[in-house]
Structures are given as C-alpha cells and as structure tokens.
Amino acid sequence: MNRPRVVVVGAGFAGFETARTLSRLVRDKAEIVLLNPTDYFLYLPLLPQVAAGILEPRRVTVSLPGSLPKVRLVLGEADGVDLEARQVRYTGPEGDTGTLEYDRLVLAVGSVNKLLPVPGVAEHAHGFRGLPEALYLRDHITRQIELAAGCEDPREYDARRTFVVVGAGYTGTEVVAQGKLFTDALVRKQPGRQGRKEPRWLLLDIADRLLPELDRRLSTTADRVLRRRGVDVRTGTSVKEATPDGVLLDDGEFIETRTLVWCVGVRPDPLVSDVGLPVERGRLLVDPQLNVPGHPEIFACGDAAAVPDLTRPGEFTPMTAQHAGRQGKVAGRNVAASLGFGARHTYKHNDLGFVVDLGGVQAAANPLGVPLSGPLAGALTRGYHLAAMPGNRVRVAADWMLEAVLPRQAVQLGLVRSWSVPLDSEAPEQARVPGAPEKD
Numbered sequence: 326m327n328r329p330r331v332v333v334v335g336a337g338f339a340g341f342e343t344a345r346t347l348s349r350l351v352r353d354k355a356e357i358v359l360l361n362p363t364d365y366f367l368y369l370p371l372l373p374q375v376a377a378g379i380l381e382p383r384r385v386t387v388s389l390p391g392s393l394p395k396v397r398l399v400l401g402e403a404d405g406v407d408l409e410a411r412q413v414r415y416t417g418p419e420g421d422t423g424t425l426e427y428d429r430l431v432l433a434v435g436s437v438n439k440l441l442p443v444p445g446v447a448e449h450a451h452g453f454r455g456l457p458e459a460l461y462l463r464d465h466i467t468r469q470i471e472l473a474a475g476c477e478d479p480r481e482y483d484a485r486r487t488f489v490v491v492g493a494g495y496t497g498t499e500v501v502a503q504g505k506l507f508t509d510a511l512v513r514k515q516p517g518r519q520g521r522k523e524p525r526w527l528l529l530d531i532a533d534r535l536l537p538e539l540d541r542r543l544s545t546t547a548d549r550v551l552r553r554r555g556v557d558v559r560t561g562t563s564v565k566e567a568t569p570d571g572v573l574l575d576d577g578e579f580i581e582t583r584t585l586v587w588c589v590g591v592r593p594d595p596l597v598s599d600v601g602l603p604v605e606r607g608r609l610l611v612d613p614q615l616n617v618p619g620h621p622e623i624f625a626c627g628d629a630a631a632v633p634d635l636t637r638p639g640e641f642t643p644m645t646a647q648h649a650g651r652q653g654k655v656a657g658r659n660v661a662a663s664l665g666f667g668a669r670h671t672y673k674h675n676d677l678g679f680v681v682d683l684g685g686v687q688a689a690a691n692p693l694g695v696p697l698s699g700p701l702a703g704a705l706t707r708g709y710h711l712a713a714m715p716g717n718r719v720r721v722a723a724d725w726m727l728e729a730v731l732p733r734q735a736v737q738l739g740l741v742r743s744w745s746v747p748l749d750s751e752a753p754e755q756a757r758v759p760g761a762p763e764k765d
C-alpha cells in the first residue's frame with residue numbers, strides 16, 4: 326500500500342519542528358518530504374554574532390539530513406502550489422524544476438526583508454535576514470575600518486567609520502550592539518589611533534523607544550547600554566532618502582556613511598499570497614489548529630501564517646522564533662492526527678519572555694515577565710540560545726570561549742559582494758551568484 330506523503334515547505338523554526346515532530350509520531354507510516362533551498366536549519370537569533378565575527382557561519386546552521394534522518398530533503402524553492410492537483414512546483418539549486426505531489430501540505434516559508442518606499446534604500450541598503458547578509462556585513466564592516474585607516478581625506482575617513490542601522494527592533498538593536506563592539510575591537514588593533522574618534526554607530530527608529538514591540542523595561546535597558554557604549558540612538562527619526570554617500574534623515578540632517586543596514590522588519594514570504602488562499606497582511610489565515618479553513622489537507626505555521634492568538638482574542642501571534650517553533654510542533658501533531666496518529670491540538674501559548682543580546686556580557690531579558698539586565702541577563706541569554714538550538718551547541722559554546730580569551734579575527738574574505746545580497750530579495754537565505762540559472 327502506498328504511504329501518504331506529507332510535504333513540508335520551509336525548514337526554519339516552524340518547518341523543522343513540524344518535520345521532527347511528525348517523523349517521531351508517524352515513523353515510517355508516512356513519507357515526509359522537506360522542501361528547502363538550503364540543506365540546513367538556520368538559527369537566526371545568533372546571526373548578529375556572525376556579522377560581528379564572534380561565531381563562524383556554520384555554527385548557526387544545523388544540518389537537515391544529519392538531524393532529521395527519517396525525512397527526505399528536497400533542495401529547492403517552491404514556486405507555487407496547485408491546490409486542485411495537490412502539487413508543489415519548485416526550482417532546484419541548479420535551475421532544474423520539479424513537482425511534488427502531496428496528501429498533506431505544510432507551508433512554513435517564513436518571511437523576507439520588508440521594504441518601505443524610501444528613495445535610494447533598495448539600491449544602497451542591505452537587509453539582515455539571512456546568512457549571506459551577515460557574512461557580507463562582517464566583511465563590509467572590516468573593509469570600511471581598513472579603508473578608513475589608509476584614507477587621507479578626513480570626510481571620507483569619517484564616512485567610512487560611520488554605520489547607520491534603521492529599525493530598533495531586536496534585529497537592529499542587536500546588530501548595533503554587536504557592531505559597535507566589533508568596530509571598537511578592530512580599531513584597537515590599528516597603529517596611531519590615539520586622539521582619533523571612535524567609529525560612530527547610529528540606531529534610528531520612527532518609534533519613541535528602542536524595542537518598541539517588547540516590554541518597556543527591556544527598551545530602557547537596551548537604551549542605557551547602547552548610549553553608554555557611545556551609540557547615537559535616535560528615536561522618532563527615520564530616513565528620507567539614501568544615496569551612495571549617505572542618508573538624509575527626516576529632520577533634514579545628512580549623515581555621510583558607506584553603510585546602511587535596513588532592519589525595519591519583515592513581511593511574510595510572497596509565496597503565501599500567490600497560493601490563492603485567504604491571507605491577513607500577507608500571512609496565510611489558519612484556524613487555531615493551524616489548518617487552512619476549507620482545506621483539511623493544508624496547514625501553515627510560523628511567520629508565514631496568521632495564527633489566532635488565543636491568549637489575546639482578536640489578535641494574531643507575533644512573528645517570533647518562540648511562536649514558530651511551538652507552532653511547528655503543533656502542526657506536526659495535527660498532521661499526524663489527520664493521518665490517524667494521535668489527537669489534534671489547539672495552539673495556545675503564553676509568552677515566556679524575551680532575551681535581547683546586547684554584546685559582551687550585556688543583555689536585556691524578561692523570563693516569565695521578570696526584568697533582568699547586566700551579566701546575569703547575558704548568561705541567561707546565552708544559556709537560552711544553547712538550549713533552543715537543535716544542534717551545534719558545543720561548537721557555539723567553543724566559539725564563545727575562544728572569543729573570551731582571544732582577540733577578534735579581523736580579516737575579510739570578500740566572498741559575498743554587495744550585489745549578491747540585494748535588499749529586495751524573495752530568497753534572503755541564498756546569495757546571488759553570477760551566471761545562476763534564471764527562474765521562470
């Protein structure tokens with residue numbers, strides 16, 4: 326007898342947990358196919374540490390074949406879903422195309438960088454949503470500090486040592502926190518630095534506080550730590566225009582810089598809107614059991630799904646790793662239940678708190694609503710990340726230990742170029758390469 330086939334699209338927090346839970350429950354009674362453009366799960370919350378040269382890039386990845394032995398990995402990117410034929414169309418990494426038939430489908434494609442219609446931003450800014458962008462930023466920062474060192478023109482010198490990050494959510498805040506420590510470490514190694522200004526970092530947000538979506542006490546801690554570190558924090562401020570030489574702020578000030586990092590948020594992966602099912606702000610609408618209404622064979626979870634938040638009636642769960650991973654587990658159980666293994670569950674999750682790594686030993690955290698700061702929060706944050714990673718923990722911990730005793734490695738390999746990580750990308754998990762096969 327043919328085994329039913331479950332196709333899971335996307336192997337991030339939600340898709341990885343779906344596939345892992347499902348494979349434990351159904352064992353070999355169903356075929357589980359995981360479609361993902363890369364052969365790894367990416368632990369996004371530690372990406373700022375990759376950009377700052379603390380963690381090597383492979384540390385924040387976990388091999389899919391290595392950790393999901395009962396799941397068949399198909400490398401590729403879904404291009405569309407044929408709801409009638411129950412097929413997913415995809416393009417593989419070498420331009421080959423294919424289709425996957427499904428009995429059950431789980432859409433867990435996550436999100437991509439959000440663009441705002443600000444002139445010049447798409448051309449001159451970079452996002453922070455994938456490993457290629459983190460690698461690019463690490464090299465770019467190192468290069469700017471090195472180019473500034475050999476620079477005779479004081480204006481160019483200052484511009485190269487000025488870094489502007491827009492968006493003070495957890496991504497932008499962590500990028501600035503780590504970035505400032507990184508550049509300070511780089512200039513400490515340079516000769517003749519006495520009397521020179523420190524590299525300048527600006528963090529801008531249109532909101533009236535850092536971390537606007539989190540507990541106000543976390544914002545206060547982050548604000549204090551960053552300002553003490555010398556970061557120019559500007560709330561209530563946004564960018565009017567970006568040019569090759571810098572950014573024009575909405576208050577009329579022009580900041581000369583060669584670095585604009587765009588962390589204003591994310592939007593659901595556009596694949597979801599193209600499927601032809603009801604969406605809520607680009608997220609696929611599902612019921613509290615993560616099922617698409619009217620399609621008992623289709624489930625969705627994570628950033629790409631609009632999941633009713635039963636702890637806050639009338640709202641949808643926010644786009645966080647905590648929700649995505651937990652929803653993935655519930656999706657796995659409910660898909661298994663739909664195949665006759667176990668019972669269905671409803672998704673309901675109370676916020677357990679948040680951790681924001683502020684670099685060095687500093688962090689802001691509120692586990693179970695208790696606000697923490699300083700080294701205690703720093704230790705808790707690192708412990709949380711180690712516990713939450715599905716693998717590679719020893720290697721991550723080893724990099725942290727090396728970082729504590731050795732100077733930061735200041736080399737740029739230049740493997741990821743500016744043009745290969747455009748801000749406006751539907752696939753931030755992959756760097757563009759010259760001569761790559763075109764998609765239809």
Ligand SMILES: Cc1cc2nc3c(=O)[nH]c(=O)nc-3n(C[C@H](O)[C@H](O)[C@H](O)COP(=O)(O)OP(=O)(O)OC[C@H]3O[C@@H](n4cnc5c(N)ncnc54)[C@H](O)[C@@H]3O)c2cc1C
Pocket residue numbers: 334335336337338339340360361362363366367369370371372373401402403404433434435436453454455495496594596626627628629644645646647648649650680754
């Ligand atoms: C820098 C950064 C730091 C963050 N820090 C935190 C934090 O500290 N705490 C927290 O709670 N949240 C954090 N987040 C948010 C969190 O990472 C996301 O909410 C979470 O990753 C969402 O999980 P997901 O499975 O929905 O999507 P993802 O984890 O993004 O996974 C989506 C997967 O789908 C794949 N995919 C995309 N399109 C296709 C396609 N067409 N076909 C096949 N596969 C596809 C992608 O390659 C990826 O593997 C952070 C995000 C970023 C960018």
